[in-house]
Amino acid sequence: MALRTEEMLLNVGPQHPSTHGVFRLVVKVDGERITEAIPVVGYLHRGTEKLAEDLSFTQIIPYTDRLDYLSSMLNNYALVQAVEQLMGIEVPERAEYLRVIVMELNRVASHLVWWGTAILDLGATSPFIFAFRDRESIVALLNEISGARLTYNYMRVGGVKWDAPEGWIERVKKFITVMRKHLKEYHQLVTGNEIFLARVKNLGVYDAKTAIAFGQSGPVLRGSNVKFDIRKNQPYSIYDRFEFEVPTGETGDVFDRYMVRMKEIEQSLNILEQATEQFPEEGEIQAKVPRVLRAPQGEVYTRMETSKGELGVHLVTKGKSDKPYRLHLRRPSFINLQILPKILLGRSMADIPAILGAVDIVLGEVDA
Amino acid sequence: MFGILEQDFSWLNLLIMISVAVAVMGVVLLFVVYAIYFERKIVGWIQLRRGPNRVGPWGLFQTVADVLKLLIKEDVVPTKVDRLLFLIAPIIAYTPSFAIIAVIPYTESLYFADVNVGLLYYGALSSITITGIMLGGWASNNKYAIMGGMRSVAQMVSYEVPLIMSFLGVVLMTGSLNMREIVQAQQDGVWFIFPQFLGFIIFLIAGNAELNRTPFDLPEAENELVAGYFVEYSGFRFAFFMLTEYVYMFAMASLMTVLFFGGWDAPFGLDFIPGIVWFFLKFLMLVFWLFWIRATFPRVRTDQLMGFAWKVLIPLALFNVMLTALLHTLGIYSGVN
Amino acid sequence: MSEEVKASSPKQPLLDSYVKIISEQVAQDAVKEAYINEVNSHMPALIIRKENWHDVALIIRDKEDMQFDYLMNLSGVDYEEYLEVTYHFYSFSRDEYLTVKVQTERDGGSVASVMDIWPAADWQEREAYDLLGIGFTGREISRILLSDDWVGHPLRKDYKPYDEGV
Numbered sequence: 001m002a003l004r005t006e007e008m009l010l011n012v013g014p015q016h017p018s019t020h021g022v023f024r025l026v027v028k029v030d031g032e033r034i035t036e037a038i039p040v041v042g043y044l045h046r047g048t049e050k051l052a053e054d055l056s057f058t059q060i061i062p063y064t065d066r067l068d069y070l071s072s073m074l075n076n077y078a079l080v081q082a083v084e085q086l087m088g089i090e091v092p093e094r095a096e097y098l099r100v101i102v103m104e105l106n107r108v109a110s111h112l113v114w115w116g117t118a119i120l121d122l123g124a125t126s127p128f129i130f131a132f133r134d135r136e137s138i139v140a141l142l143n144e145i146s147g148a149r150l151t152y153n154y155m156r157v158g159g160v161k162w163d164a165p166e167g168w169i170e171r172v173k174k175f176i177t178v179m180r181k182h183l184k185e186y187h188q189l190v191t192g193n194e195i196f197l198a199r200v201k202n203l204g205v206y207d208a209k210t211a212i213a214f215g216q217s218g219p220v221l222r223g224s225n226v227k228f229d230i231r232k233n234q235p236y237s238i239y240d241r242f243e244f245e246v247p248t249g250e251t252g253d254v255f256d257r258y259m260v261r262m263k264e265i266e267q268s269l270n271i272l273e274q275a276t277e278q279f280p281e282e283g284e285i286q287a288k289v290p291r292v293l294r295a296p297q298g299e300v301y302t303r304m305e306t307s308k309g310e311l312g313v314h315l316v317t318k319g320k321s322d323k324p325y326r327l328h329l330r331r332p333s334f335i336n337l338q339i340l341p342k343i344l345l346g347r348s349m350a351d352i353p354a355i356l357g358a359v360d361i362v363l364g365e366v367d368a
Numbered sequence: 369m370f371g372i373l374e375q376d377f378s379w380l381n382l383l384i385m386i387s388v389a390v391a392v393m394g395v396v397l398l399f400v401v402y403a404i405y406f407e408r409k410i411v412g413w414i415q416l417r418r419g420p421n422r423v424g425p426w427g428l429f430q431t432v433a434d435v436l437k438l439l440i441k442e443d444v445v446p447t448k449v450d451r452l453l454f455l456i457a458p459i460i461a462y463t464p465s466f467a468i469i470a471v472i473p474y475t476e477s478l479y480f481a482d483v484n485v486g487l488l489y490y491g492a493l494s495s496i497t498i499t500g501i502m503l504g505g506w507a508s509n510n511k512y513a514i515m516g517g518m519r520s521v522a523q524m525v526s527y528e529v530p531l532i533m534s535f536l537g538v539v540l541m542t543g544s545l546n547m548r549e550i551v552q553a554q555q556d557g558v559w560f561i562f563p564q565f566l567g568f569i570i571f572l573i574a575g576n577a578e579l580n581r582t583p584f585d586l587p588e589a590e591n592e593l594v595a596g597y598f599v600e601y602s603g604f605r606f607a608f609f610m611l612t613e614y615v616y617m618f619a620m621a622s623l624m625t626v627l628f629f630g631g632w633d634a635p636f637g638l639d640f641i642p643g644i645v646w647f648f649l650k651f652l653m654l655v656f657w658l659f660w661i662r663a664t665f666p667r668v669r670t671d672q673l674m675g676f677a678w679k680v681l682i683p684l685a686l687f688n689v690m691l692t693a694l695l696h697t698l699g700i701y702s703g704v705n
Numbered sequence: 706m707s708e709e710v711k712a713s714s715p716k717q718p719l720l721d722s723y724v725k726i727i728s729e730q731v732a733q734d735a736v737k738e739a740y741i742n743e744v745n746s747h748m749p750a751l752i753i754r755k756e757n758w759h760d761v762a763l764i765i766r767d768k769e770d771m772q773f774d775y776l777m778n779l780s781g782v783d784y785e786e787y788l789e790v791t792y793h794f795y796s797f798s799r800d801e802y803l804t805v806k807v808q809t810e811r812d813g814g815s816v817a818s819v820m821d822i823w824p825a826a827d828w829q830e831r832e833a834y835d836l837l838g839i840g841f842t843g844r845e846i847s848r849i850l851l852s853d854d855w856v857g858h859p860l861r862k863d864y865k866p867y868d869e870g871v
Contacts (some may be wrong), residue, residue: 010511032515032670042850049836050859086744123582123667129415189664195583196666212775212797215825228797300745301778301793301804314780314791328780330793338828349515350586350669367850 007035012352014043020117020356021363025340029349037344039337044367052327057083057157057293060327065151067331068365070113073099073106073142074306076155078329081236082302082313083157086295094283095159096238100275101172102142102154104268108179109138110307111265118258118357119190122199127190134182137175144168157293159286173276176269183265191262200254204343204355207252214339217332218309219260220359224252230305241278242271254358261360294322301330308332308360333365392480396469400614401431407659414663441603446509449600453507458601458608461500464493465615472622473548475632475643486547487539490623491532494578497612498524504609505597516597519586519670526677527577527584533685534570537563537692538627551631559635561628566688568628570681572657575620577677579613581658583665584673621654622647714741719801720749726768727751731760742804750804758807759817759843765794765805766822772796773803776823781833783811783861788839790816815840836860 013024022043028036048067052060057079064079065072077099084091091099116131139149144165146152154161190196206214211224221228229246231239247263249256295317303312309332316326336359343355375381405420405428412419420427445454471486473479483489498521505517538560539545542553554560561568577584598609625631629650632643668676714720724739735757742748753761765773773794782789792805807816818841820826830841831849838858840846848855857864 008511042848042852045850047859085746088744119666123585124665125411126415126663129417133416190666193665195668198672199666199669213824215776215823226797233800298744299742301748301791302745303777310777312778312793314778314793316782326780326782328778328782330778330780334828334832335825338825348669348671 010349014040020361021366023361023363023366025352025356027344027349027352032348032350034344034347034349034352037341039340041334041337041363041366044363046368048368049327049329052324054323056322057295057324060324061155062151062153064329065153066364067329067368068110068306068308068311068333068362069150070362071106071110071307072150072152073102073154074110074304075311076152077103077237078302078304078306078311078313080155080157081304082300082315083293083295085302086298086300086315086317087157087289087293089158089287089289091159091237091287092284094163094280095285095287097275097279098145098160098164098285099155100237100239100242101169101272101279102145102152102160104272104275105138105142105172107307108265108268108272109135109142111261111268112138114261114307114357114360115186118354118360119196121353121357122196124190124196127186130182130186130189134179137178141168141171141175144171156286158289159284161286163285169276169279172272176272176276179269180266183262183269187262191259197255199354200258200358202251203254203347203351204358205251205253206339206343210339210342211252214342215335216309216339217336218305218307219257219264220309220336220339222247223249223257223260223358225250230303230310234303236302236304239271242274244268244270254354257358257360292322294320295324296320303330306332308362308365309336329368331365331368333359333361333363334368337361337366388480392469393466396466396615396618399618400611401435402428403614403617403655404431404434404610407662410656410659411663414660435607438607439604443604444602446600448509450507450509453503454600455605457500457504457507458605458612459500460503461497462608462612462615464496465612465619468493468619469615469622471547472619472626473551473631474622474647478644479548482546482548485545487535487545487550490619491528494616494619495528497616498528500612501597504601508597508600510600513597513599516599520580520597522670523580523584523586523673523677524578526674527574527681530570530677530681530685531574531578533682533689534567534574535627536685536689537567540689540692540696547626551626551633554630555633559628559630559633564628564688564692566684568624570685570688571624571628574677574681575624576658576661577673579616579620579658581613581617582662583668586667586670586673617655617658621651621658624654625650714743714747716741716747716749720751722770723749723751723803726770727753727761727764730764730768731757735761745804746802748802748804750806752806752808755807755809755816759819759822761805762817762819762822765803770799771803772798773801774798774823776819776825776829779826779829779833781837781839781860783837784808785862787811788814788837790833790839792819809839813840815842817842818844818846820844 008029010027010029011024012027014022024040024043026038026040027034048063051063061076061079064075067075112131112135116128119127142152143149145162145168146154206224208224208226211221211226225248227246227248230236232246244267247260247267249260297317297319299316301312301314303310310330311332312330314328314330315324318325340359344352347355408430409419420430423429423433445451468490470481471483471489502517502521505513505520538550541560541563542550544550598606601609625647632647634641634643634646720739720741724736727735735754736751737754738752740750742750765771773796775795775797776792777795778793780791782791787808788811789806789808794803794805809816816839818826818830820830828849831846833839834841834846835848835850836858837860847853
């Protein structure tokens with residue numbers, strides 16, 4: 001006797017505790033199995049690209065803060081890198097070091113938020129609190145140097161805006177030691193846990209070829225065994241002066257992406273250690289640039305590695321203008337999210353938070 | 369209790385029974401209030417924060433404030449729900465939880481209903497709650513609620529089986545379903561946690577699942593189903609469901625104390641401390657264990673949960689029963705009888 | 706058209722080989738223009754004719770000396786007389802970069818979709834359609850960032866916002 005079953009159309013979001021922002025996923029479920037998943041985005045679209053056409057380059061920098069608001073420093077850098085490449089500006093040593101230090105601190109902070117919320121979505125409430133304890137230390141450091149806790153607006157074309165205050169580098173060094181100790185505790189708490197492993201192993205698997213075809217970047221690409229990190233393969237800023245490894249995963253499941261990010265925190269701490277050691281005693285923090293930045297006619301596409309993946313800036317300028325003609329942002333969360341319908345097929349409803357947590361999206365970046 | 373049940377019916381007796389029942393309910397509710405408070409405190413301390421500490425000295429009145437808030441909220445009954453079922457579902461869910469407390473003996477003389485099939489009564493009534501939960505999920509006319517209800521029913525029904533089977537070993541060793549006799553058997557011999565260690569572990573895990581607590585709290589998973597089967601309930605109806613969970617915690621922990629830890633029996637012969645204190649201490653230890661687990665583990669997924677119940681716990685429980693029966697028959701280890 | 710003799714770019718031979726492959730494999734005039742973008746780390750750039758785009762795309766991905774399997778970016782640009790879709794590619798096996806541009810007319814213009822070749826293009830094409838109104842043939846298209854009932858394409862230079870002056 002065949003049972004009459006019906007497919008149910010379920011809406012996950014846009015207001016939902018575990019979708020990390022205003023993200024809507026329309027799922028067709030048959031009991032607990034997902035038969036189709038359609039992501040709907042655009043709830044946080046603020047027209048950044050259109051606005052940028054009316055703003056001078058320095059004025060666009062606060063807008064980039066609000067893309068992936070958890071890694072503002074990294075977004076800032078993407079924009080100033082594009083303008084600097086277009087105008088051929090060289091950035092002084094000290095500014096470069098300051099940039100690397102704040103960027104890596106931001107990367108660690110972003111990964112901590114990811115860790116806390118991803119594990120929270122799986123049901124464990126304590127790691128969230130521990131992660132935010134450490135993030136608080138980072139945010140306090142970045143607050144000292146830039147005056148803000150979340151959207152820093154710190155970098156400028158040609159350098160950075162403010163210099164490191166007295167003793168700031170020492171405090172960063174102290175933080176590195178504390179964070180290393182805590183990272184070990186985090187591994188003890190979560191990584192070996194049977195329940196956690198049962199939830200994440202062999203989930204959402206895709207191989208390297210699929211990852212490349214879908215334009216994945218960042219930890220989700222490295223989790224599928226593709227050893228590619230823009231900081232190593234196409235080094236920008238002064239990343240070629242630092243020794244660090246690029247962790248990869250083997251199977252391409254959620255657990256591998258988890259481990260890649262945890263190891264990335266470690267590697268960021270290594271970079272921070274070296275950068276604070278090599279930090280120049282004195283130097284300029286801003287190159288000599290004209291007050292009104294007029295870029296020559298040209299077009300660039302620059303890319304850099306943020307905590308979510310490859311953030312690319314496609315900048316087109318026309319002649320003697322201080323505003324871009326077209327600014328397009330290649331946003332990693334937006335592109336990484338495309339694979340979601342494919343890997344959710346056939347899974348159960350309870351897997352949605354686990355898989356979504358591993359993709360690690362920030363809606364500010366998905367929608368721009 | 370005090371032999372009232374054996375006496376002839378009279379209005380005085382009735383009055384005494386009712387007031388005693390109300391008193392017990394009062395004690396249980398007091399426990400619930402402070403269990404909620406201490407859960408938040410303990411989970412907070414584990415997470416390096418303080419937990420509630422503003423309302424009253426050390427935040428002791430926090431739960432009172434919360435419950436009061438729930439009680440004075442607007443009673444929202446959504447229009448399209450199945451009205452009768454929606455209204456009685458919480459009642460069906462929580463009434464058995466109070467009913468089963470009647471059979472738990474606290475000390476030699478402090479017990480309420482000396483039912484010869486006490487354990488069976490316990491197991492049977494606790495299953496009625498499942499109906500209440502299912503009705504709540506169904507009547508809410510909400511997809512999330514239905515999913516939560518389905519998950520919850522599947523989970524609770526599956527874990528009832530190893531739960532009941534895990535204390536069959538205790539029954540075999542005692543030769544009786546009467547809770548008082550079980551405690552007396554432990555007083556004469558050794559606490560059942562030692563010979564029945566496997567049964568105890570199974571009971572602990574299955575009990576956790578019956579209570580719908582982390583790591584088995586998928587039915588009320590906030591992150592996935594936005595509170596599952598009670599998403600449409602607000603105000604005091606929501607309070608009913610919460611009450612059910614905590615009163616069950618009381619019942620489950622007391623049952624564990626009675627079955628495996630010797631009830632009011634004093635360890636190491638420290639008789640001068642009254643039995644009720646020992647009962648209370650053992651009971652608190654088990655409740656603390658439940659809080660500790662909640663703060664530490666992530667959630668188990670539904671299909672993994674069911675697989676675990678049917679493929680792991682039930683075979684283990686069966687093995688435990690068979691082993692006990694074998695040893696009992698061979699006379700190698702026999703409790704009482 | 707500069708008079709001075711510019712130093713030859715190190716990527717020039719690569720660019721020449723790409724042009725050669727494409728003109729041989731697809732069509733003689735498939736490549737409208739080929740140049741090196743010096744500012745952008747000497748990235749080779751090709752402007753492909755719209756009619757040949759899908760065939761050229763297959764060549765770009767599969768051919769031995771091209772193998773650009775990674776679509777990094779797809780942007781639409783409004784150049785007032787025409788609309789342009791810019792693609793940026795990377796080849797994992799050869800560690801090389803490529804820019805490709807395809808132009809189309811403003812009103813009702815469309816470009817062949819390459820979603821079947823690089824699945825990464827899916828949402829980016831939808832974004833280009835949504836914000837610039839560039840059509841993509843060979844696939845179902847719908848808006849992605851704006852609501853489905855939005856009228857107009859905001860990123861166009863002649864877009865009049867509904868509440869201008871408010």
